[in-house]
Amino acid sequence: MREPALRVFAGEYNESTHILKGGGEKVPSYVISPLGAKINRLFIVGVLTDIENVAQEGEMWRAHISDPTGIYTIYAGRYQPEAANFLSQTETPSYVAVAGKARVYEPEEGVVFVSVRPEMIKEVDASLRDYWIMETCRHTYKRMEAMREAMKMNPPSVYKLKELGYPSFMAEGVVEALSAYKDVDIDHYQFLIREALSHFASGKIEYVKELGEAEKKILEIVKKCEGEEGALWDEIVDSGEKEGVERNLVEEALTSLMDKGMVYEPILGKLKTA
Amino acid sequence: MNEEMDSVVDEIVRAVGKEVSVEEVKKNLKKFIEYGVPVDQAKRAVIQKYGGKGVIPSSNKKKLGDVEPYDKRLSLLGKIAAVEEREVEVKGEKRKIFRGLVGDETAVLPFTAWKDFGFGKGDVVKIKNASAGEWGGQPRLNFSEWTEVEKTDESIDLIKRKAQRYSVIDLKPGLSNVEVKAKILTMEERDVSVEGKNKKVYSGIMGDETGKIRYTSWADFGIKEGDVVEISGAYTKSWRGAPQIVFNENAKVEKLDEALLVENIGTEKIPIHKVVEAGGGVDLSIEGVVIEIQKGSGIIYRCPKCNRAIREGVCVIDGEVDGILDLRIKAVIDDGTGAVNAIFGRDATEKLIEKNLQDYEKMTEKSGEEAVEKDMEDLLIAHPVHVTGNALSDDYGVTVIVQNAEVIHPEIKEEGEELLAKVEALK
Numbered sequence: 111m112r113e114p115a116l117r118v119f120a121g122e123y124n125e126s127t128h129i130l131k132g133g134g135e136k137v138p139s140y141v142i143s144p145l146g147a148k149i150n151r152l153f154i155v156g157v158l159t160d161i162e163n164v165a166q167e168g169e170m171w172r173a174h175i176s177d178p179t180g181i182y183t184i185y186a187g188r189y190q191p192e193a194a195n196f197l198s199q200t201e202t203p204s205y206v207a208v209a210g211k212a213r214v215y216e217p218e219e220g221v222v223f224v225s226v227r228p229e230m231i232k233e234v235d236a237s238l239r240d241y242w243i244m245e246t247c248r249h250t251y252k253r254m255e256a257m258r259e260a261m262k263m264n265p266p267s268v269y270k271l272k273e274l275g276y277p278s279f280m281a282e283g284v285v286e287a288l289s290a291y292k293d294v295d296i297d298h299y300q301f302l303i304r305e306a307l308s309h310f311a312s313g314k315i316e317y318v319k320e321l322g323e324a325e326k327k328i329l330e331i332v333k334k335c336e337g338e339e340g341a342l343w344d345e346i347v348d349s350g351e352k353e354g355v356e357r358n359l360v361e362e363a364l365t366s367l368m369d370k371g372m373v374y375e376p377i378l379g380k381l382k383t384a
Numbered sequence: 385m386n387e388e389m390d391s392v393v394d395e396i397v398r399a400v401g402k403e404v405s406v407e408e409v410k411k412n413l414k415k416f417i418e419y420g421v422p423v424d425q426a427k428r429a430v431i432q433k434y435g436g437k438g439v440i441p442s443s444n445k446k447k448l449g450d451v452e453p454y455d456k457r458l459s460l461l462g463k464i465a466a467v468e469e470r471e472v473e474v475k476g477e478k479r480k481i482f483r484g485l486v487g488d489e490t491a492v493l494p495f496t497a498w499k500d501f502g503f504g505k506g507d508v509v510k511i512k513n514a515s516a517g518e519w520g521g522q523p524r525l526n527f528s529e530w531t532e533v534e535k536t537d538e539s540i541d542l543i544k545r546k547a548q549r550y551s552v553i554d555l556k557p558g559l560s561n562v563e564v565k566a567k568i569l570t571m572e573e574r575d576v577s578v579e580g581k582n583k584k585v586y587s588g589i590m591g592d593e594t595g596k597i598r599y600t601s602w603a604d605f606g607i608k609e610g611d612v613v614e615i616s617g618a619y620t621k622s623w624r625g626a627p628q629i630v631f632n633e634n635a636k637v638e639k640l641d642e643a644l645l646v647e648n649i650g651t652e653k654i655p656i657h658k659v660v661e662a663g664g665g666v667d668l669s670i671e672g673v674v675i676e677i678q679k680g681s682g683i684i685y686r687c688p689k690c691n692r693a694i695r696e697g698v699c700v701i702d703g704e705v706d707g708i709l710d711l712r713i714k715a716v717i718d719d720g721t722g723a724v725n726a727i728f729g730r731d732a733t734e735k736l737i738e739k740n741l742q743d744y745e746k747m748t749e750k751s752g753e754e755a756v757e758k759d760m761e762d763l764l765i766a767h768p769v770h771v772t773g774n775a776l777s778d779d780y781g782v783t784v785i786v787q788n789a790e791v792i793h794p795e796i797k798e799e800g801e802e803l804l805a806k807v808e809a810l811k
Contacts, residue, residue: 112781114721114723116720232762232766244794
């Protein structure tokens with residue numbers, strides 16, 4: 111069977127710390143997300159924010175893809191020639207679609223970094239990105255529902271979840287996540303979906319014009335303050351206020367710039383133009 | 385077998401109630417077993433050896449109706465409703481196993497016994513340390529070497545095994561006692577010879593709003609095309625890479641006066657995991673994103689004799705031939721619940737991408753064959769598509785032979801607001 115490409119927001123994927131290792135040769139491994147996505151393969155559409163050749167010698171490209179909830183890290187080397195080739199000649203920011211395998215790096219016990227190894231990467235347009243956000247919201251919501259059902263069961267049962275109509279994949283992941291993660295904070299993911307969905311909410315569009323003006327100003331400010339390391343959040347807010355952009359709007363503008371991939375967060379609390 | 389042994393070891397460790405090495409317990413237990421000591425006595429002996437009281441902790445006592453797949457250490461009381469001997473090959477060795485049904489007043493479940501427990505039909509038995517697997521979405525009991533079976537005089541009234549009601553889309557191979565309500569869409573009558581006797585078989589396609597399926601009837605129930613029928617006591621199997629429903633004179637077929645099923649047969653969009661789980665199907669309607677355009681897509685040449693795709697004028701079967709120009713796409717469609725291969729023939733391809741073979745011939749002349757594949761990727765990768773067709777399964781997974789396809793442009797703003805309202809309501 112071909113592993114399905116799961117739709118999981120970066121905000122959820124990056125919080126995964128549980129790995130289900132496949133025994134034997136042909137048994138695949140899975141990253142189990144806190145909300146029970148059983149991930150071997152992922153499908154992502156987001157904004158490519160930066161690309162870097164991180165190999166000592168030869169080629170190993172690291173790139174970041176941003177969605178409304180966080181940032182995926184992808185790696186492509188000589189075993190992914192098409193993806194590596196794409197990354198070596200693509201401009202940022204741009205919208206990309208990636209289908210790839212979940213990768214895990216455990217530098218020490220209990221520390222888990224997840225990334226994606228692309229099998230396919232392709233430049234796309236904004237409408238496909240929006241469609242992906244919608245789809246991913248739908249899938250996340252479904253997992254959230256399944257998780258709530260499973261929490262009511264004693265003990266949580268894959269079989270009973272399947273009887274309720276959840277796909278076996280989802281049922282297995284949810285039960286595995288429940289036993290692996292002590293507390294699954296469902297509300298957190300509800301927040302995640304809401305953030306992502308507010309992207310389409312009505313009213314947003316009128317606001318966008320005003321925001322557009324602010325964005326231009328803020329982008330200039332970030333460029334001015336960023337230096338090598340990036341600009342401090344507070345510094346940007348202060349400078350913004352000096353130029354007559356109200357604090358709330360500065361923050362909105364920054365979030366929006368990050369959504370668009372024009373600004374990203376290389377280190378927590380610091381911002382850089384892409 | 386090891387899992388059951390582990391659960392016995394578990395019991396011993398818990399009964400001993402102090403730190404003991406699991407490995408050592410296992411070794412000890414194995415030794416007793418090798419000496420031919422029955423499992424429950426061996427268990428007691430090992431517990432005593434460690435100074436435990438020999439009290440066996442309570443196991444997982446259940447009514448059959450409460451058994452779930454992957455239950456372990458089950459303690460059951462049931463009546464053997466049927467049992468038959470089978471020979472199977474396990475790792476190249478022939479083994480005798482026993483298959484049958486065991487029931488109580490709550491359920492009747494299928495079982496597999498991996499050794500001869502000496503029970504027969506009608507026996508009421510106490511079963512200890514059984515486990516359950518899953519088959520066709522139903523629990524199936526396993527009686528292993530580690531299972532203990534004891535006959536008793538108790539009497540049990542079996543629940544009448546009710547036929548299970550399915551929608552057509554949920555029918556996958558290997559189900560029995562199936563009940564389904566569907567419309568007969570096509571029917572063919574054939575004469576076959578079974579054990580030297582002539583018999584008529586009726587086969588075709590039937591469907592409900594969720595999907596369509598091939599059927600075969602081994603008896604004449606007087607049904608015709610267009611009839612809406614309720615069938616109970618049918619079974620399903622895999623036939624030519626897709627599920628099929630079969631019924632014979634043991635089944636009940638009732639003609640219904642319902643016009644209800646006449647509209648919308650099999651037009652409902654199906655999540656892809658269902659197609660994968662069923663292992664194929666007829667005239668399906670699915671939606672997903674194209675995540676891969678596979679090699680062999682674009683302009684191809686076919687052998688004029690066998691219609692296979694050929695390479696550089698050579699057919700693997702017919703040797704050097706004058707190939708016939710054709711256009712196709714081989715793609716992977718994935719909706720996040722499952723993935724299928726999809727093969728688009730020339731018609732479906734031309735309609736899907738709004739370009740025809742001539743356009744692509746020109747493109748090839750100008751920019752080479754790779755330009756065609758690249759163009760197909762640009763037009764399809766990451767795009768949601770709606771596809772209808774028949775699906776077959778083989779070693780490589782499920783493949784949809786596409787009849788009709790289109791790129792869809794979903795109205796996401798509305799859907800987004802709907803979902804947002806649902807999320808807000810959770811508060």
